[in-house]
Amino acid sequence: MIKLTKRQDEILEIVKRNGPITGKEIAEKLSVSRAALRPDLAILTMSGNLDARPRVGYFFNEKLGVKQQAERYIHQKVADFKAHPIVVEKSTSVYDAIVQLFLEDVGTLYAVDSEGHLAGVVSRKDLLRAAIGNRNLQELPVSVIMTRMPNIITIEPEATLFDAAKKMINYHVDSLPVVKEVDEQENTYLLVGRITKTTITRAYLEIMEEKSD
Amino acid sequence: MIKLTKRQDEILEIVKRNGPITGKEIAEKLSVSRAALRPDLAILTMSGNLDARPRVGYFFNEKLGVKQQAERYIHQKVADFKAHPIVVEKSTSVYDAIVQLFLEDVGTLYAVDSEGHLAGVVSRKDLLRAAIGNRNLQELPVSVIMTRMPNIITIEPEATLFDAAKKMINYHVDSLPVVKEVDEQENTYLLVGRITKTTITRAYLEIMEEKSD
The missing domain is CATH 1.10.10.10 (Winged helix-like DNA-binding domain superfamily/Winged helix DNA-binding domain)
Structure with missing residues (x-):
């Protein structure tokens, strides 16, 4: 073209x-x-x-x-639509993570290790489950409650928004961490962004607005 | 046509x-x-x-x-895409509402009054805020923590998915209760469904799948 x-x-x-x-x-x-x-x-x-x-x-x-x-539209890339990921250290307390979630007004937090590699995903539901568990939230680190690698569904910057939407529907998740592979053997990934169903809803609006002109 | x-x-x-x-x-x-x-x-x-x-x-x-x-696509109606709403009585305890949220695996619960009219919306964040508030969740009714009418952003069955997507983006909400007006003066609405960003993500996939044939 x-x-x-x-x-x-x-x-x-x-x-x-x-x-x-x-x-x-x-x-x-x-x-x-x-x-x-x-x-x-x-x-x-x-x-x-x-x-x-x-x-x-x-x-x-x-x-x-x-x-x-x-x-x-079919070639729209994750790299061009990803949002900034909201990150906590995996040693952060569940209490501080909840505060962070409200401050940043997001649905998902990403936990990283000391080298900045993706270690886990913490959802509102994970936090809610911990909060009603009668544990001391100020002492409990998010690493105990998070979903860990390799069980995290990720997406790469070169993938398309279409790929990302398919993954979110197929795996029943509301967002995907955008990652670059550092070492496949050791399952280490650098976190570079996030794609959410809000991203896809905006893309849908863009298509529809063009069609309704 | x-x-x-x-x-x-x-x-x-x-x-x-x-x-x-x-x-x-x-x-x-x-x-x-x-x-x-x-x-x-x-x-x-x-x-x-x-x-x-x-x-x-x-x-x-x-x-x-x-x-x-x-x-x-531009004429796709909310009525044809809405999902079943997950409902609790507004007198339900926050604790029972949280259990319901996990059982049904949804992000939002709708609270209804004794006549089945929409009374409020309870999000994961509302429940999380209550859960860390050191209150007795078994005694606290959801009516105390929910967003109430007329502050709820709703959508009607005759509206389009495009309208619904616009509302969710403009008002920063993840889902919309689909309602039929019973009495405008008294702000009473019958709850007939829900539209979420998942609904829109599925609609986006449908468009893209057709385009990628």
């Missing part, structure tokens, strides 16, 4: 709204000479974005437009 | 895959006579689903197909 210039994008918009439209009319709308437009129109026609018909003018190629739009 | 018969859907599929294709070839694939197909082909052509060109055959009208698909 070729990257269009700003001028080429403007031409596409004009043809989308007014097509069929002649090269002369496009030139007038952009206040440039027809000769100046010729290379852009050639590129747009050769790339399949526009169709041209003699004595009629330029048409927008709807099929290619929709396909490109669909492909853009 | 007209509702197609099973036969007409089959014809559309054949033309999508094999078009341009003649009426004779379609009839052969379906093992019926060409005469028997004529009414279906007429309907599909008049409705704009198919284009026909003399001596070439039938084409699938890609533009209409994509438009119908987009419209289908």
